[in-house]
Every structure is written in structure tokens, then in C-alpha cells.
Amino acid sequence: MKTKPLFIVMSAPSGCGKSTLIDMLLQEYHDIVYSISCTTRAPRGEEEDGIDYHFMAKERFEELVGEGAFIEYAKVHDNYYGTLKAPIEEVLAEGNSMILDIDVQGAAKVRDYVRGLPNGDPLKVGYVDVFVNPPSLEALRERLEGRGTDAPEVIERRLVNAEGEMARAGEYMFRVVNDDLGICFKRLCDLIDALSGRM
Numbered sequence: 081m082k083t084k085p086l087f088i089v090m091s092a093p094s095g096c097g098k099s100t101l102i103d104m105l106l107q108e109y110h111d112i113v114y115s116i117s118c119t120t121r122a123p124r125g126e127e128e129d130g131i132d133y134h135f136m137a138k139e140r141f142e143e144l145v146g147e148g149a150f151i152e153y154a155k156v157h158d159n160y161y162g163t164l165k166a167p168i169e170e171v172l173a174e175g176n177s178m179i180l181d182i183d184v185q186g187a188a189k190v191r192d193y194v195r196g197l198p199n200g201d202p203l204k205v206g207y208v209d210v211f212v213n214p215p216s217l218e219a220l221r222e223r224l225e226g227r228g229t230d231a232p233e234v235i236e237r238r239l240v241n242a243e244g245e246m247a248r249a250g251e252y253m254f255r256v257v258n259d260d261l262g263i264c265f266k267r268l269c270d271l272i273d274a275l276s277g278r279m
Contacts, residue, residue: 083111083276085206086177087168087194091187092212093242095224097258101212102181104265109272113171115180118144121159134164151203152182152189163190165203172202177276184211184248191251208275210268211252215259217243 092098105112118134120141129135141160145153153162163180171178182190187209197204214220220242224235249255254271258264272278 083175083177083278085172085175085202086112086208086272086276087172087203087206088112088177088179088272089187089190089207089209090179090181090212091184091209091245091252092258093214093220093245094238095220095227095242096212096214097223097261097264098181098212100261101258101265101268102179105179105268105272108269109177111176112272113176113178115163115168115178117161117163118150118153119159119161151193152186154186154189168203172206177206177272184245184251188248188251208254208271209252210254210256210271211249212264213246213249213255213257214242215257217246219259 090098090102102114106114116130116132116134118136118141120136120138123129123132123135127133138160141153141162144150144164145160145162149164149166150162151165151168153160155161163182163186168178168180180190191209194204194207214223217239221235221239224230224238230238256264256267256271
């Protein structure tokens with residue numbers, strides 16, 4: 081069955097289960113490829129080049145910026161992070177879909193970039209963005225506290241960030257609430273099936 085290749089952008093506040101949902105989608109759909117970002121920071125712990133990130137020298141990153149190779153990039157604490165256009169184009173050309181895990185600022189840059197593309201461009205044709213909301217800020221607080229991995233001040237900062245991000249959820253084409261992981265995953269699958277023509 082021929083399906084339409086999608087370019088899926090997903091954002092969510094920290095602790096909303098977005099990484100888990102993306103992992104589940106990658107297990108479920110063998111034609112969805114995860115977009116690996118580029119960064120100039122050094123690998124941490126077990127991180128591997130080409131799996132967690134494409135690690136590159138600052139000079140090379142800046143060269144690529146000059147060539148217009150990124151659909152979005154940002155400088156965070158002296159390090160660059162960015163998403164290359166070429167790998168997305170290759171994946172879509174093969175008839176597969178690409179999923180990008182990115183924050184609201186990055187998603188806004190991608191959205192602007194895609195808007196500026198010619199109408200027939202595969203990235204524009206297949207573009208879809210989804211925001212994953214927590215059921216409430218209170219529920220998010222419970223989740224973050226329940227993880228037991230963050231100090232109280234880190235949790236407070238994440239909640240302030242979450243509020244700011246949730247205020248921008250309206251910029252997205254689709255919004256799903258992760259009140260129950262299984263139900264939320266089914267909603268995402270239904271959305272992907274409908275948009276890619278699997279129904």
C-alpha cells in the first residue's frame with residue numbers, strides 16, 4: 081500500500097512522555113525514521129555519533145550554516161544544535177516518513193522554513209506538527225516529582241517552561257493530551273494513519 085511520506089514535528093513540555101511516544105511510534109511504524117540532530121557539544125556518557133547526535137566541529141557546523149544546509153539551528157550554552165535538510169529529503173524521497181523531536185522555539189523555526197518552500201516541495205507536502213499536552217500542570221508536577229530524578233528547583237523551572245510552551249500549543253496543527261499513554265499513542269497512530277493515507 082502506497083502511503084504519503086510525512087515530515088512529523090513533535091513538541092511537548094519536559095516530562096510529558098514525548099520520548100516514550102516517539103519510541104513507540106518507531107516500533108509500530110517501520111517506515112518512520114527518527115531525525116538525528118547535529119551538535120557541536122562533546123558526547124556525554126554512552127552517547128554515540130550517528131545514533132544520539134551527529135557530533136561535529138564548530139567550524140564545520142558554521143560552514144553548513146553558511147551553505148543553508150539546516151532547516152533550523154540554535155546556539156544553546158555555547159554549543160550549536162541543528163537539523164539538516166538533506167537527510168529529511170532523502171528519507172521522504174524513499175517513501176518513508178521522518179519524525180523530529182524538537183522544542184517549541186525550534187518547531188517555530190521549522191514551520192517558518194517550511195512555509196517558505198515552494199508548494200510542491202516534499203517537506204511542505206508532508207509537513208505535520210503535533211503538540212503533546214499534559215492533562216494539567218498539576219499532573220505534570222506529579223510526574224516530574226514521581227520520576228525522582230530532578231531537584232525541586234529544577235522541577236519548578238521545568239513547570240515554568242512548560243506553562244510557556246503550553247501557551248504556544250495553538251501554533252500546532254494537532255494537539256493530543258497524554259492523560260493515558262496507551263490512549264494517547266492510539267490517537268497519534270490514528271492521526272498518522274489518516275494523514276499518510278493508511279486508513
